Amino acid sequence: MLILAIESSCDEFSVSVMENGIIKSNIISSQIKDHIIHGGVVPELASRLHTKNFPFVLIDAINESGIKIEDVDYIAYTNNPGLIGSLIIGRLVANTIGYYYKIPTIPLNHMEGHIYSANIEEKFTYPVLSLVVSGGHTQIQFIKKPLKFDIIGSTIDDAIGECFDKVARVLGLPYPGGPEIDKRAKLGRDDAYIFPKMKIIDKFNYSFSGLKTASINLIRKAMSNNSLEINDFCASFQKSAIDYLLEGFENAINYFKPKTISLAGGVSANNFLRNRIFSIGTKYNIFKILVPNLKYCTDNAAMIAELCNEYIKKEFKT
Template identity: 65%
Template sequence: MIILAIESSCDEFSISIMRDGKILSNIISSQIKEHSEFGGVVPELASRLHVENFHWVLTKSLKESNVVLEEVDYISYTSNPGLIGSLIVGKLVAQTLAMYLNKPLMEMNHIKGHIYGANIDDKFVYPVLVLVVSGGHTQIQLLEKSLDFKIIGSTQDDAVGECYDKVARVLGLQYPGGPKIDKLAQKGNPDRYQLPISKNDDTYDFSFSGLKTASLNLINKLNQNNEKIIINDLCASFQKTAINTLMLKFERAVKEFKPETITVVGGVSANSSIRSKFFEIGKKYNISKIIVPNMEYCTDNAAMIAELTNEYIKNKK
């Protein structure tokens, strides 16, 4: 069985080909360079670049997987959530291929794809507790069995990745700001600047608007007082607070739901400190499986959509 999966929800256009549960190719067209001069993703530019790039992504994915298009059994694509224009381009490519090949077409959810991206290299043992951290989403999900998605906590305002990018922009760091803050934070003193943990309550929901506002106010205050901003220390202090906010709720969920597997997914899961803290929590509570995805599967990619598609097909059979 061969699956051709398409992911186009934001500023990456990706096509992956899977044969019998094994990823053969995962080609990604990234637009970071084009969007960086604007300090963030420009939706119309993203969809226009998808139109320009999808043909070579498809050609390269087929070539790398050594698969002929007519051999494909299923076509799948990300239908939601995401930028409307970007999603439409992916949908049109998928529909065209499905009509041409007369093959089944399957719609996939982007966040569920991220979750099953962690299942590619190391398979889940259920129940699974998932921390979803990206530029647009911050959630805790519980899967008691395959494809049994339950959102038990979510951000009430900004996503953690969005918070990173906005603070980085004010600090003059180029988009995307998350990796740059992470790199600078490794050299800084995380206790120099005090920042608040928002929504420190009994729920599993998050809030990052308070941290964003407090960080921006601190930067403005230091500038107004002509005080030197020690950028490494500020990045370290910000990152410490952001990660503590995440882990405070996630650790509480681990204690309540007692999962067999924990995993962290989404673009921000590439953050070195989050990955380190995640293993600490897993070992502290003797979790049997601690899955941190391969870097290739952290950012938006079609392999995660192929894996999710494969899981639906297996369950249907």
Template identity: 55%
Template structure:
């Protein structure tokens, strides 16, 4: 069973081909440099750049997989959630290819895809407790099968990745700034500032707007009083507040839902502190099947959509 998958939900246009369990190719056309000048993703620009990437990514994917387009059995694409213009591009490409080779078309969920990105070179044992962290999403999901997902907690405002990028911008870091905060945090003092614990209320929901405001106001106050900005300490204290609440909520979810697999997914799953949190929670709670996704499957990519499609069809 050969599936060609398309991912275009934000600022990456990606095409991947899976042959049963094996990923044959995962071509990604990234737009980070084009959006860097604006300090974030510009939706209209993202959609236009996707149009320019179609030929290259499709031809490169077929060449690398050594397949003819007519050998494909299914076409899958990201239907939701994401930037509407970018999603439309992926949908139209998927529909065009499916019509051309007369093969079934499968519309899939971006978040579910991220979760199954962790399953590409691993094997889920159900139920799975998944922590989804990205620029647009922060949520905890229980996965009972490839067709049975339950969101038990989600952000009510800013996502964790969005919060990281906004704090990074005020610190003077280039977009995307989350990785730079992660790097600086490791040489800073996490106890230097007592930043707001986001929505520390015993629920499974998240709220990062208060933490974002707290950190940004602290930086502005230091500047107004002509004091030195201890960047490393601010990064460390911010990262501790942002990730410690995830650790607390996941521990509570582990105790309630008793998962057989613990994993993390989404672009922010590349964060070193969060990866360590997942490892420690797995060890502490004796969850032997604790899965940390490979870095190449953390950010938006079509391999995760291909894997999701394969598992659903299987």
């Protein structure tokens, strides 16, 4: 079975080919260099660049996989959530190819795709508790059985990735801020700056706006008297944010008793978080701890192909 998958929810346009459950190609066209001068993603620019770049991404993915497009059995694409203009481009590409070659198209959810990115190279043992962390989302999802998604916790304001980006901007670090903070944190002391204790809301929900505001105030105060040690600040801020993130996740582990815990989303590439998730697994005697390969952490079509494959398997079983 051949699946052609398209992901275009934000500023990456990606095409992947999966053959019998194996990823044969996963091409990603990133727009970071085009948006960095604006300090964040400009939606209209993102959709325009998708229109310009998608033919090259599509051709590269097909060539690398060695398939013929007319042999594809299903075309999967990200339908939601995401930037409306970017999603429309991906949907138009998928439906145009599907119409021309008479291939069925399958619209899929971006967040579900991120969750199943951890299932590409090693498979879930259910039930699964997934920590979904990105620039736009912070969620704890419980997957009791394949494709049975239940959001049991989320942020009521800023996502953790958004918080990282905003703090990085005030520090004068380039966009995207998360990787820059992670890189500098390795060189600093994580106890150099003290942040207010944040409270988990209703056991599993978060609020990152307080940490963001406190961080910005600390930065401005330190800058005013030339006392800011940027590496120490990054290390301290990162530890505070991830300690808080994992407090809610541990609450969920205690309540739901999963057999697998996993990370998903762009922030799952954070080294400190990846190390901590394994420590938590050991603490709770959970032996299946799945983190996506770094190439599958950011937005990519391979995760959409994997999700599509799961839905097709479910349909055949029923």
